Amino acid sequence: MFPIRDHNPSDKVPYVTYMLLAANVAIFLVEQGLIQTRAQQWEFYVDYAFFPLLVTEGEGYSGLITHMFLHGGWMHLGGNMLFLWVFGDNMEDEFGHLGFVVFYLLSGLAAAWLQYLPDPTSRVPMVGASGAIAGVMGGYLLLFPRARVDVFIFLIFIIRIIPIPAWLVLGMWFGLQFFNGVSADISQGGVAYWAHVGGFVAGFLLTVPLWLRRGGAAYWARTDGHPPHPETRHEVRPSSVPRVSRRRSGPWG
Secondary structure (H helix, E strand, O other): OEEEEEOOOOOOOOHHHHHHHHHHHHHHHHHHHHOOOHHHHHHHHHHHOEOHHHHHOOOOOOHHHHHHHOOOOHHHHHHHHHHHHHHHHHHHHHHOHHHHHHHHHHHHHHHHHHHHOOOOOOOOOEOOOHHHHHHHHHHHHHHOOOOEEEEEEEEOOEEEEEEEEHHHHHHHHHHHHHHHHHHOOHHHOOOOHHHHHHHHHHHHHHHHHHHHHHOOHHHHHHHOOOOOOOOOOOOOOOOOOOOOOOOOOOOOO
């Protein structure tokens, strides 16, 4: 289950969201062109990924920022960019272009910090925009808890797209990250669950002042928990594939 779109286009052109999408894709393509061997990949990560051990030793601070623009593969990149595409424009609309840049980077820094705390001597590099994007999701949850998000569900033979309130989609996502963070062994690498948790919580808290300026609970009452502009309605059109009726066979087939 993962979100593919919301029903709430922004009022303004989300230039920063577009620039972040373009930058992440462009950097990934450059990375793919430069790295041909595992040794080259390791050297690249030493220079630009977030290494807890290096920070503990007083080095590698630039990785706190640069790691947000690196990805480990096409699926990693595609998943992160999808979430940024779905939730980023409305948050940029509320924070403004410059405010959204600051919000995004602070969320990413908080994500790296929470990934760092459990194991400051870890030699496992962290890359990806997911911590910063988790912050976008945390802020979205606070501002627009009842916004409708279309979710793609794939369960073996069941494939459907259904609209679900943002609080349920994002709440479930956060719960999974927290549960997996508690149960996973971070020394073995894999998904940076604590970075997701840290980014999400930071994004939520960073959005509180904006939410209060909008009126807090009164803002929810005015907007019914949706972005303050008309939503887009997406309709799933019926299939154009003609139905083939079954014919009953006779005794001889």
